[in-house]
Amino acid sequence: MALSFFQTAEPTFLREDGSLVNAAGDPVAPADVKTLALSRAFCRFHNFRAPPGATASQIARAARLAGEAQAPFADTGRLILRASGGAAIWLWDKTKIAEIFGTRAVEAAPESVFAAAGEGWRVTEVLDGYEAQYWRDSALRASTWRRQHFTDDQWRLFVSSVDDAIAPAPASPPIAEKPLFDGASAWRRQQIKPPLTWADAERGAATAAFCAAGVAAFFLGQALRLESEAQAATRQAAEIAEALSADPRARRAESQLTLISRYRNEIETPDVLGAASDAFDVLNRFGLSPDDWGVDEAGLRITVLNADGAPVRDIVAALEATDSLNDVEPIFRGRGQGLEFNAALTAPRP
Structure with missing residues (x-):
């Protein structure tokens, strides 16, 4: 063009x-x-x-x-x-x-x-x-x-x-x-930059661990009525909190950790549209078109009625070579009933 x-x-x-x-x-x-x-x-x-x-x-x-x-x-x-x-x-x-x-x-x-x-x-x-x-x-x-x-x-x-x-x-x-x-x-x-630095997130993880340790020690001391140890733990937690509040990188890292937890479930779901698109492209390369299909997060199903002479092994290999499909299983439905492909969807990399 x-x-x-x-x-x-x-x-x-x-x-x-x-x-x-x-x-x-x-x-x-x-x-x-x-x-x-x-x-x-x-x-x-x-x-x-x-x-x-x-x-x-x-x-x-x-x-x-x-x-x-x-x-x-x-x-x-x-x-x-x-x-x-x-x-x-x-x-x-x-x-x-x-x-x-x-x-x-x-x-x-x-x-x-x-x-x-x-x-x-x-x-x-x-x-x-x-x-x-x-x-x-x-x-x-x-x-x-x-x-x-x-x-x-x-x-x-x-x-x-x-x-x-x-x-x-x-x-x-x-x-x-x-x-x-x-x-x-x-x-x-409109650009969003610079990219996230994982060093800050690692520091935030250590920060959370220290804070959790201080708070746990405080409540354990209260439960056991060990007043002096509880007071020491309280002072320790206060010192940690004071040090962290003065460190902007630690505050930023804690905010990032919260966002990581908040969005994990949302961003790790399979790409349903991408999986169907990849499958259609593979079939098109072999001169085939789907007669019936369905896709959701559980998997993909495609039926091709006019599949006589189709190179099934090559099609399966091509489907599994995509970024979105795996465990592809061809099913011969019988004479005149075509060929069905079932596949699992690959979740995005964490």
Whole structure:
């Protein structure tokens, strides 16, 4: 596809095939690259929603934790953008950039953030395919990518994954738009940085242990009516609390520990939409399409009726090679009844 819709594009674009091009599609030498727009094919999107009442600083800290927990690659690049009531989290494989630039530092971001914001539901034409999006309050709330234009089933799957939509979704995929370039680079002003440092969290854990020890000693002394020991424990706890209150890093670490506990259950659930999308992509590579399917956090089930001659072992291997599926089991349902695949969903890495 032509890239002319990025009228005054500032970045260089990294395509899925590893080539570097400018806005007109002309090759660019790695030495000339200053800012890199990554093909949507390389990137994953997560919408982080904070609970009501969370402050801006709490949302920022929690979004960083969510970005760490959702990281799908050994060396994950991240871009976290503020949004009303939460954050937009972009993740990508940094090894794709290192293969071209080595150890040289290059500013990189998904191509999607260089395009002008939308509102409501839309499909955009991107470097190496198509991106379905849902926008609210000028912030991207949901996004998924396909090499080919979305089918009705794929569009319905995307729509069903957005549980907080206000605008009604079209019944069929909208005509793909060619987004205008956002020359103001508004995304740079929305960044949440720097990343969370785990050294502070470790210090907070030690702090909590010391405080717990002091409080436990105090109540044990009271229970045993050992007044002198209880008083000593009280003084010890007071000394610890006083020392910690003067240390801003310890206070920050305690706040981070609270957020870790608060969001653990929310961020460790399997990516249901991602699992279904991965399965559809695998079947499409083998020239197959699902006739019936279902997915939830318990697992994925897909039935293919016209599966005669399908390379079952290769399909199973490809499904298990995805980041979201494991324990894939093929079931032959009988002549004329097709082939069924059942799979467990892989939980995000802690």
